[in-house]
Amino acid sequence: MFSARARASRPLADSFADWFTEGSELFAGRRVRAPGSCTVHAPGHSALSSAPTMHTHHAIDYIELHVTDLAEAKRFYTAAFGWAFNDYGPAYAGIQGPERELGGLALADEVTPGGPLVVLYSDALDASVTAVERAGGSIVEPPFDFPGGRRFHFSDPSGNVLAVWSPRAS
Structure with missing residues (x-):
């Protein structure tokens, strides 16, 4: 997002919470700059420009996963x-x-299981199972059929459970 020179000249925020300062423009749909932090883009803004990107009313717009080791x-x-x-x-x-x-x-500090299920799409479900296992994830539910196709559930190293789906092979 930033060049090496730009990153070196701008101190990074101590935490994501630094961006949510009183008077922050985050929810006004503009770029955000907290005191002592780099310029960051609010969700829905391109990292390449400050122009807003398209959004769909009431559609899922941004997913945040809590992790114990970033x-x-x-x-x-x-x-x-x-x-x-x-x-x-x-x-x-x-x-x-x-x-x-x-x-x-x-x-x-910890991940609380049982939150909303984030479902990813895959063109090759079996290859995705292998990739998750090789990367150190755990398969929670092996691939199974459901009305829209096939899917599996996995746990990431922090304990988040996500799913991956694919349409049935024709």
């Missing part, structure tokens, strides 16, 4: 799914999408 979570999701991240300091990393951030990894 470096390990980034390594896992990069190895398993090829994800890339925008680093915002030691406690938060944004998940890069094709045009904007889709979510983030937030450092937490």
Whole structure:
């Protein structure tokens, strides 16, 4: 997101909470700058420009996963799914999408199981199972059929449970 020179000249926020200061413009849909932090993009803004990207009313717009080890979570999701991240300091990393951030990894003391189920799409379900296992994830429910196709559930190294689905082979 930032050049090496720009990163070196801007101190990073101590934590994601630093961005939520009184008077923050985060919810006004603009770029955010907290005192003593780098300029960051609010969800829905391209990391490449400050122009807003398209959103759909009442659609899921940003997913945030709590993780107990940010470096390990980034390594896992990069190895398993090829994800890339925008680093915002030691406690938060944004998940890069094709045009904007889709979510983030937030450092937490613990992960509480049983939250909403995030479901990823795969063109090759069996290859995704293998990638999750090789990256250090645990398969919670092996691939099974459901009315829309097939899917499996896995646990990441922090204990988050996600699912991956694929349409049935024709």
